[in-house]
Amino acid sequence: MQTIAAVRTSPFPSSGVDSRLPGDDLGTLDRLGTVVTLRREQPLFREGDRADFYFKVISGALRTCKLLADGRRHVGEFFLPGDFIGLTATSDYIFAAEAVSETVVVRYSRRSVDALALQEPRLGRRLFAIACESLSVAQHQMVLLGRKTAEERIASFVLDMAERGGDGDGITLPMTRTDIGDHLGLTMETVSRAFAQLKREGVIELKSTHNIVIRDRDALADLADAG
Amino acid sequence: MQTIAAVRTSPFPSSGVDSRLPGDDLGTLDRLGTVVTLRREQPLFREGDRADFYFKVISGALRTCKLLADGRRHVGEFFLPGDFIGLTATSDYIFAAEAVSETVVVRYSRRSVDALALQEPRLGRRLFAIACESLSVAQHQMVLLGRKTAEERIASFVLDMAERGGDGDGITLPMTRTDIGDHLGLTMETVSRAFAQLKREGVIELKSTHNIVIRDRDALADLADAG
């Protein structure tokens, strides 16, 4: 079942979006795209939906969620402008995707893209590279979840967000403390305390709850790698 | 730098190995393979080595490891007969791979396989599928590491091992309790206590430390999904 969302069928917008993604390499793909706008908290798809589409984030932010039977939640990844989402080994999505804030994505028909990939080796290799990069991200996240302390997790998260979306040392965190906690295997309270701790240590500055500045990148990197 | 290991350049052995892997679909790949034998604890490659090869496990078992600066260890995945290992987004491996027990693998030149994949769409799609499946495994593991209790982690692990390598309900665990702990984000002692707990509850039977039998698969599945 496809989730309801504002859809505008139109040519690919000439957004200032980067990198990392097939649309940029291969003009042919652009024509397959449909622009979709999501309001805050609106689902892009749900766990178990048929995986008929790939998506690329244009603006805003998405999170992927998995729930345990008793309600415990895990946030797999945050997707920022330029990020590609929708690869799956099965015919269904195995997690939900929701908008953290108002978000615009481009939607591609999976069947069309997969068919095109057989004719355009460059597209095929790009999709393969995206899968390998996602795997690398997941492998780092597993080390974090398996072995790092709360403060180290937050340090890693801040550095990651800085690399992906920061303007210099200023970082915008569109998601809530609860989202961050569910992503890092912590509670909201522990996330809050770890931010406070890093602030006390002079490593970061809290401009507001969703805007932070890195003060000591080396200290942050040391914490993130645990030595 | 390539790790030293017993290498036998020869045609692909007619092993009774499954499934899941390119070698089986595409005869051409078999000729590219070189058989490599590893003794217990011997590294197949180290973190940071140039990623010049893909591998397929024939017999035995591998583990992938990442270390934090202060020595904390994380075991990413165990690889059993039929499993494919070596996909990476970069030119280097980002984790080490070591033999849990005496292990035989087939080694493929990454360059040759990648080149062949451009000519043989089926091979390209197979590699892509392997990457997507690995991603799916990683996503499940992140939920486990982020949100499950010790007992739930062990239940999930036992079920996973039963599906992958079990003969009926009898399971062989070639790795140590420490390996299991480092894979599940626990200590060896907690792993041992969780096994004892499941035994006390009549869910599993411990034939020996490395051989267990599932007594109540439904109870195990309930625990693994937490509800």
Add this chain to the structure above:
DNA sequence: CGCCCCGTTGAGGGAGCTCAAAACGAGTGG
């Protein structure tokens, strides 16, 4: 202005970690 959601802070408790010792099992040599 007042409500509500989100974030912060505090106090107490618990799941899993640490440290330590004993039990076990596989391999080795007499």
Add this chain to the structure above:
DNA sequence: CCACTCGTTTTGAGCTCCCTCAACGGGGCG
């Protein structure tokens, strides 16, 4: 066949980090 060794696993006891529960504060929006 037994004695000994060495690494692994089990079990116990105490501690710690993070979770839980609760109260308070602040910013955005009706």
